[in-house]
Amino acid sequence: MDFKENMNAKVLEVNDIIEKYLPKIEGYQKTVIDAMHYSTMSNGKRVRAILMLETYRLFGGDSKVVEPFIAAIEMIHAYSLVHDDLPALDNDEYRRGKKSTHAEYGEAMGILCGDALLNYAFETVTKAFDIECSPRVAYAYKILATKAGINGMIGGQVVDVESEGNEIDADTMLYIHKNKTAALIEAAMMVGAILASANVKEIAKIESLASDVGLAFQIQDDILDIISSSEVLGKPVGSDDKNNKNTYVKYNGLDKSKEEVKTLSNRAVSTLDSLDDSNEFLNELIKSMINREK
Numbered sequence: 001m002d003f004k005e006n007m008n009a010k011v012l013e014v015n016d017i018i019e020k021y022l023p024k025i026e027g028y029q030k031t032v033i034d035a036m037h038y039s040t041m042s043n044g045k046r047v048r049a050i051l052m053l054e055t056y057r058l059f060g061g062d063s064k065v066v067e068p069f070i071a072a073i074e075m076i077h078a079y080s081l082v083h084d085d086l087p088a089l090d091n092d093e094y095r096r097g098k099k100s101t102h103a104e105y106g107e108a109m110g111i112l113c114g115d116a117l118l119n120y121a122f123e124t125v126t127k128a129f130d131i132e133c134s135p136r137v138a139y140a141y142k143i144l145a146t147k148a149g150i151n152g153m154i155g156g157q158v159v160d161v162e163s164e165g166n167e168i169d170a171d172t173m174l175y176i177h178k179n180k181t182a183a184l185i186e187a188a189m190m191v192g193a194i195l196a197s198a199n200v201k202e203i204a205k206i207e208s209l210a211s212d213v214g215l216a217f218q219i220q221d222d223i224l225d226i227i228s229s230s231e232v233l234g235k236p237v238g239s240d241d242k243n244n245k246n247t248y249v250k251y252n253g254l255d256k257s258k259e260e261v262k263t264l265s266n267r268a269v270s271t272l273d274s275l276d277d278s279n280e281f282l283n284e285l286i287k288s289m290i291n292r293e294k
Helices: 003-021 028-040 047-058 062-082 101-106 107-125 137-146 153-163 168-197 200-227 248-252 254-272 280-290
Strands: none
Touching: 003 047, 003 062, 003 280, 028 062, 028 101, 028 107, 047 062, 047 168, 047 200, 047 280, 062 107, 062 137, 062 153, 062 168, 101 107, 107 137, 137 153, 137 168, 153 168, 168 200, 168 248, 200 248, 200 254, 200 280, 248 254, 254 280
């Protein structure tokens, strides 16, 4: 299979895993569960889950212990998008080519859906202990929780919101980008490496290259918000400018931003190539993420 066919197959594989771990749409609370399915099973690219799976395979992992983590990271990512789209934050009516969760279910249910997805993500991770009760599963749990929390994704989001409309320095900009987006990509790849028993040096390399991938991914997102269209992206463009967001492009210009994406991409691929093990698909995935058009 070529890369596109291979990617499509892996998306289907991940979708099956996520669907297996989502709760059934039943009971008095079924409206929020339906919203959880709506938000999580939409037309996502599944890059975080696939990065986790392929990093796990890179280091020789072959157990189902990674599956609860795969489902969980997509739930965490979905919750972050649900809350990002809310009127109090980005106020976006569309996501992935369809109505955003709050637009479909109402603002209150949008908030509750995000809350439910975050909590259920960590309930799902505990199921990994039923497959393998080991220190490495506990360590992977800790990394996921940390990278998704106040010292990771949420921390970046907080500084991003507080910085709207204000001039910020380069260090603050870097903090926002490295945490708001890169932290969860770091979590995905580190969890994969940890569960496959990678050593300390290998995990450190994975964290470094994932940081470069995540930063490049966010800069490319900033670029696409300017040069792409709603039809291509499946969500409104120009929302960064509308919300007076501090983006890399705003501070460094389009050309310099594109050059930085190339630099980070090359460094990430070089770090991946320096590992003793190899995964050709993972290499191609990283390149495709950074150079994507949507």
